[in-house]
Amino acid sequence: MKTFAMIGVMVMVLGAFAGMVNAMGPMDGLNAKGDNDRDGLTNAQEYLWGTDPNNPSSAGTGIYDGWMVWYEEHRAVDKNSAPIISNAYHFDPNDASLAGSVATTQKDNLIQVRDGDANTMVNDPDGDGWNNLHEFLVGSDPTNPNTDGDSYAQDSSDPDPLVSNDDGSHDHTTPGGNGGPGSGHGNMGGNGGGGSGIGAVIDIL
Numbered sequence: 001m002k003t004f005a006m007i008g009v010m011v012m013v014l015g016a017f018a019g020m021v022n023a024m025g026p027m028d029g030l031n032a033k034g035d036n037d038r039d040g041l042t043n044a045q046e047y048l049w050g051t052d053p054n055n056p057s058s059a060g061t062g063i064y065d066g067w068m069v070w071y072e073e074h075r076a077v078d079k080n081s082a083p084i085i086s087n088a089y090h091f092d093p094n095d096a097s098l099a100g101s102v103a104t105t106q107k108d109n110l111i112q113v114r115d116g117d118a119n120t121m122v123n124d125p126d127g128d129g130w131n132n133l134h135e136f137l138v139g140s141d142p143t144n145p146n147t148d149g150d151s152y153a154q155d156s157s158d159p160d161p162l163v164s165n166d167d168g169s170h171d172h173t174t175p176g177g178n179g180g181p182g183s184g185h186g187n188m189g190g191n192g193g194g195g196s197g198i199g200a201v202i203d204i205l
Contacts, residue, residue, distance in 0.1 A: 038065020051093050061099035063136045068093035076126075076144035085125040085143045091132075098123050100131025109140050114156045129156030138162075 032044035039056035041049065051058040051065045058065050072091040075083045076178055092098060097105055100123035115131045118124035123131040128145035135142040140155045150166040152158035159165065 036140075037065075039064040041069060045069065049093060058093050059096040059099065059122060061096050061133060063093075063099050063133055065093040067136055068098075068132075071142055079105055083143070084145070089121070089125040091142075099122070099133040102131070102134050102137065105136060110134060111161070112157060112159060128154040 018084040031184065032042060034043050035041060036043060036053045037056040041051065041053075043053045044156075046053040046065065049069060056064050057067075058109065075085060076085055100114060100117050100119075102110060102111075104110065111182055114129035115124070117136055118129050118131045118134075120127045123133075124142075125132075126141070126145040128140075130138070130142075131140050135155070138155070140147040145154050147155050147156075147161050148158070148164045148177065150158065150164040152161070152165065155161040
């Protein structure tokens with residue numbers, strides 16, 4: 001009787017182990033290096049941030065988790081190498097209040113339009129008139145009011161916030177930003193506004 005019991009236990013253990021091995025596929029959440037939802041965060045990073053590895057926007061705002069984490073860890077600095085936005089501001093991919101809302105999701109209609117709900121201490125840390133969702137959709141830097149570093153002091157007034165409109169004769173007071181998530185659907189290594197980034201912007205772009 002004991003022999004049968006031991007065999008049964010061994011079968012159960014081996015079965016569980018086989019299930020774990022099968023679950024380690026590239027599209028499974030147990031794969032630490034995978035990125036199931038293609039939001040720019042590995043499954044291990046999702047675990048550390050407490051985000052959903054199967055939902056690119058854990059807070060349900062439309063902003064990818066990887067975008068939020070990127071700008072939490074990479075912030076634009078001024079000519080004195082000091083962060084432009086307050087160190088007290090934090091990008092949290094689980095906090096829906098940090099996103100804001102925009103009237104349209106058509107990129108061409110977002111340029112030179114200010115957001116009525118833009119609030120420096122909530123969803124517009126660089127004070128350029130665009131909330132974080134707007135910056136995500138356009139591809140601009142939410143930690144720098146002047147992503148491309150031209151003579152337009154704010155992205156929301158710039159006819160092309162990702163490319164300098166100057167001829168080189170202007171004295172820029174802010175850098176071009178730190179890039180961030182670029183174009184594409186979750187592929188690493190895209191080009192963001194003003195520099196290279198981690199690559200993850202929604203399909204409408």
